[in-house]
Amino acid sequence: MPALRSWFNIPWGSHFSLANIPFGIISSPSSKNPRVAVAIGDHALDLEAFAANNGFSALSIIQPHQAVFSQPTLNDFAALGRPIHSVVRKYIQDVFNVDTTYPEVLKTNSSLQKQALLPLKEIQTHLPFKIGDYTDFFVGLHHAYNCGVMFRGPENALNPNYKHLPVGYHGRASSVVVSGTPIRRPHGQILLNPAAEKKEPIYTAIKKLDFELELGAFVTKSNNMGEPVPIAEAEQHLFGLVMLNDWSARDVQSWEYIPLGPFNAKNLGTSISPWVVHADALALFKVKGIENDAGVLPYLREKNDENVYDIQLTIDLTSTSGSSATIAKTNGRNLLWSYPQMIAHHTSTGCNLQVGDLLGSGTISSENDRSGFGSLLEQSDNGKVAIKLSGGEERRFLEDGDEVTFSGVCGTDEEALVGFGTVTGRIEPALKL
Amino acid sequence: MPALRSWFNIPWGSHFSLANIPFGIISSPSSKNPRVAVAIGDHALDLEAFAANNGFSALSIIQPHQAVFSQPTLNDFAALGRPIHSVVRKYIQDVFNVDTTYPEVLKTNSSLQKQALLPLKEIQTHLPFKIGDYTDFFVGLHHAYNCGVMFRGPENALNPNYKHLPVGYHGRASSVVVSGTPIRRPHGQILLNPAAEKKEPIYTAIKKLDFELELGAFVTKSNNMGEPVPIAEAEQHLFGLVMLNDWSARDVQSWEYIPLGPFNAKNLGTSISPWVVHADALALFKVKGIENDAGVLPYLREKNDENVYDIQLTIDLTSTSGSSATIAKTNGRNLLWSYPQMIAHHTSTGCNLQVGDLLGSGTISSENDRSGFGSLLEQSDNGKVAIKLSGGEERRFLEDGDEVTFSGVCGTDEEALVGFGTVTGRIEPALKL
Numbered sequence A, B: 001m002p003a004l005r006s007w008f009n010i011p012w013g014s015h016f017s018l019a020n021i022p023f024g025i026i027s028s029p030s031s032k033n034p035r036v037a038v039a040i041g042d043h044a045l046d047l048e049a050f051a052a053n054n055g056f057s058a059l060s061i062i063q064p065h066q067a068v069f070s071q072p073t074l075n076d077f078a079a080l081g082r083p084i085h086s087v088v089r090k091y092i093q094d095v096f097n098v099d100t101t102y103p104e105v106l107k108t109n110s111s112l113q114k115q116a117l118l119p120l121k122e123i124q125t126h127l128p129f130k131i132g133d134y135t136d137f138f139v140g141l142h143h144a145y146n147c148g149v150m151f152r153g154p155e156n157a158l159n160p161n162y163k164h165l166p167v168g169y170h171g172r173a174s175s176v177v178v179s180g181t182p183i184r185r186p187h188g189q190i191l192l193n194p195a196a197e198k199k200e201p202i203y204t205a206i207k208k209l210d211f212e213l214e215l216g217a218f219v220t221k222s223n224n225m226g227e228p229v230p231i232a233e234a235e236q237h238l239f240g241l242v243m244l245n246d247w248s249a250r251d252v253q254s255w256e257y258i259p260l261g262p263f264n265a266k267n268l269g270t271s272i273s274p275w276v277v278h279a280d281a282l283a284l285f286k287v288k289g290i291e292n293d294a295g296v297l298p299y300l301r302e303k304n305d306e307n308v309y310d311i312q313l314t315i316d317l318t319s320t321s322g323s324s325a326t327i328a329k330t331n332g333r334n335l336l337w338s339y340p341q342m343i344a345h346h347t348s349t350g351c352n353l354q355v356g357d358l359l360g361s362g363t364i365s366s367e368n369d370r371s372g373f374g375s376l377l378e379q380s381d382n383g384k385v386a387i388k389l390s391g392g393e394e395r396r397f398l399e400d401g402d403e404v405t406f407s408g409v410c411g412t413d414e415e416a417l418v419g420f421g422t423v424t425g426r427i428e429p430a431l432k433l
Helices: A047-052 A060-070 A075-079 A082-096 A110-116 A141-152 A231-237 A250-256 A279-285 A339-346 B047-052 B060-070 B075-079 B082-096 B110-116 B141-152 B231-237 B250-256 B279-285 B339-346
Strands: A023-028 A031-040 A043-046 A117-119 A124-126 A134-137 A168-170 A176-178 A187-190 A202-205 A213-219 A238-246 A270-272 A286-288 A306-309 A312-318 A324-331 A358-360 A403-410 A418-428 B023-028 B031-040 B043-046 B117-119 B124-126 B134-137 B168-170 B176-178 B187-190 B202-205 B213-219 B238-246 B270-272 B286-288 B306-309 B312-318 B324-331 B358-360 B403-410 B418-428
Touching (some): A023 A043, A031 A047, A043 A110, A047 A060, A110 A117, A168 B168, A238 A279, A270 A418, A279 A286, A279 A403, B031 B082, B043 B110, B047 B060, B047 B110, B060 B075, B060 B082, B082 B279, B110 B117, B187 B250, B213 B339, B231 B339, B238 B358, B238 B418, B279 B286, B279 B418, B339 B358
Parallel strands (some): A134 A358, A176 A270, B176 B270
Antiparallel strands (some): A023 A031, A043 A117, A238 A270, A286 A306, A312 A403, A403 A418, B023 B031, B043 B117, B134 B168, B187 B202, B213 B238, B286 B306
């Protein structure tokens, strides 16, 4: 898609082109109240200020609902539903278009431009949603396979259920934080010598701190308990996506996870990018996911098999000494199941999803390509192989002071990019206990 | 403890004696607004009405906080902290005491009695807390052992980590409902023939619907992410307990749970009793739990090994034909780990617990006594043994129309009971999909 032209200066290569219009929560030096905004180029359009100054005067459908833009989370806006989001996004695209239908709203209104268009570098972003429940899936097949090989060998790498249902588990909602929040190296109960016959755990600062490259999706429509969401309707329950880093304590995980799954290994922090890219903006980038040769049951079968997104994903690591490296590149298409399939399965036993629930994809890795693996566990083969940074530094797991940054973007520079910006987090040393 | 005598008629054998004073959320025909109350005998004392009519005039410490009693959940009251709860409970006990220090507050104030003392049978109870996250532990050792024997044999019944840490997993908060809410038999992806070499799942109304007898605890004090709660302080993070039924789809569970734990098998509904018995009321009933011969790490070691509660627990089942039976009796002391230990472990990697979080104990079963097992899975040995009801009916798993009721009580009739009342739920037939 050729770039939409704007009267506003949107820098070449910006993730936040006119084709994107992602939603987030901001505060600024002049107003500390968190409120709704969209990102456009190097700026945020403060939708509270925009609405208060007749920005939506030409859009009667949103006028009874303008209070949603003054909320400290996107939940109320999301609850208005996909059709309203579409109208709002298209209207904002029109307002910024070089040939806008409504020049008086913003293009020729320098007073409102000054008030509502805030440089991103001067604002603070916040967690975009009040998250009720956070579910983490495991639908990155190559990641699941890599982990399976490591712990069970190539013959039994994938469990028998893996291709029949989107495997997932309940995660911890309270420890989901916005990009930039420091992550403290946790203490945890671990085995220093897992291979020993006698298991003698200790409680200590963990050794195997890792990241997981994931996508996260927010739910925009609730379903009642006891009432599954049919697969054909599931797309309407999806608000949009963020980048997600599911920080993981691998030494805690390997000791605790049998039989009930990961618990403390995963609740030390989960970081997400602040700008939620709407499902409408991503629709142009739908592609086929990984072929499922197991036969998909009707309640999970979609009409269109282009159901996942072509998102270029990058992982960068920078150490305190400034050594850095792009340590992985992969793509959002490396998923066995789509978000509508995850929603249909999650609700298949009647579970009530609610507006603002977060659904992680699980770690995304490329196939058979170490430089495309989405976790250090896989890249280092559980600590056996060193990953090179610049300046001779190496990593097997994360060290104190390391900063991990994921970015994700759809499209090419020649066209309008639809990007996520970044999610980043820096490791603080463990507390002295 | 001999019963405290009251000027108010508290029926002999009531769970809600003067020694109890459990907190809950009610609405009534005269005021549909959910608000805070305590249960006393056959009545609820509406604390919003009580506060508005100078009920707390003699208790200056609570006066700046009286708005908490008009809230639709207990979260704000809980956040005031254990010392304030103690003062409020003791004050209410004094107000109801036959020799009350404050007769004018209620004993001789028939107008306020009429307004604020509402018969339980005329009010509606609601979910007591806004639950942020729900965690379900697995610390009922005999249950864990029974399940282990069923699936792995007696040699490997307990996993190596079991006695070193309170095993738990993240549950689903949105599907926690108050007692009396109907539970619909879910559809789910299951194997009709799990033993077959080729796994051919189908999506159908589930066959193995079960209950799980648990206690649930609410968190009353938040900790920051990255900052573990020391074991010595953990008791102060505990508000009180409810009875909890963690409805379970066993056929879904056995197919889905490897490797990430139970998911859809457990998010179809979790029922809790409406009146939260405060930790202060339970303190008199502390007893030793199950001896842990594994050596407890210092971060989980408590000074006092009387750390679990002597609660008599009963399970009743009634079918649509009226057949019924008390199908199990067990005791809350059958736990390997205490709630302070669960809190210390849960936060040991820095997980931030928040006011209103719910912590399930895991299923509680007696040792080596089928009539004391807390789930049908155990009682029927996964469907092999029939459980007798009256009138010749039998059960292996739950049938449509079955009503399951748990009750729990501390003390004896000769003394003042501290009881939970009941948590009940009735199975509705599956939807036609």
